[in-house]
Amino acid sequence: MKRVLSIALLMLSCAIVAAAQTSMSPGMQNAPARKSPLAGYAGSWIGTFQGHPWITVKLNEQGDHLIGTLQRAHDLQFQNSGDLKSVGQEQTTSAVEKAVLLGDGLVMTVKDPSTQQSDLYVMRLMSANTAELKMSGMAMQPGMPKPKPWQLSRVGAQAITPVR
Numbered sequence: 001m002k003r004v005l006s007i008a009l010l011m012l013s014c015a016i017v018a019a020a021q022t023s024m025s026p027g028m029q030n031a032p033a034r035k036s037p038l039a040g041y042a043g044s045w046i047g048t049f050q051g052h053p054w055i056t057v058k059l060n061e062q063g064d065h066l067i068g069t070l071q072r073a074h075d076l077q078f079q080n081s082g083d084l085k086s087v088g089q090e091q092t093t094s095a096v097e098k099a100v101l102l103g104d105g106l107v108m109t110v111k112d113p114s115t116q117q118s119d120l121y122v123m124r125l126m127s128a129n130t131a132e133l134k135m136s137g138m139a140m141q142p143g144m145p146k147p148k149p150w151q152l153s154r155v156g157a158q159a160i161t162p163v164r
Helices: 001-020
Strands: 043-049 052-062 065-073 076-080 084-087 091-102 106-110 117-123 130-136 150-155
Touching: 043 130, 052 091, 052 150, 065 106
Parallel strands: none
Antiparallel strands: 043 052, 043 150, 052 065, 065 091, 076 084, 091 106, 106 117, 117 130, 130 150
C-alpha cells in the first residue's frame, strides 16, 4: 500500500511539474524576433535638390548602436523661408560618431574631419522609406534663416553614387 501511494505521489508531482512548465504556443513560435528600435534608421538615405542628390546618410547597425557617414555639399545657401536655395559642388564626408534615440528622432553627432568640429543632426522617420533630417544646435551666421528639415529617401546600397 505504501509503495502504491509513493508511486501515485511521484506521478502526481511529475504531472504538476509538467503542467507548470510552459512551452511555446504556436503563436509565440511564429512571432517575429524582437527588432532593435534603431533598425528603422539603418540603411542608405539620400536627399535631392533640383533632381540631383546632394546629401547621403549611411547608417549601419552594429550591435546596439549605429555607425556610419554623412556626406553633403559643403556650401549651402538658404532662402529666407529656410528652404535650400543652392548647394555647392564641393563635398564633405563626416563620420557619425554617436547616434542616440531621443524622443521621436535619432540624434546624430557628426564630426567634420577637416575642422574636428562636432555637429548635431536630428533624423525623424516619416515612413519606412522616408525621413526628415535637420541641423540642430549649430552655429549660424548672423542673419541666416533657420534651415527647414531636408527630406530623405531610403535607397538600396547599390543605388548610392557619389553625390554631385
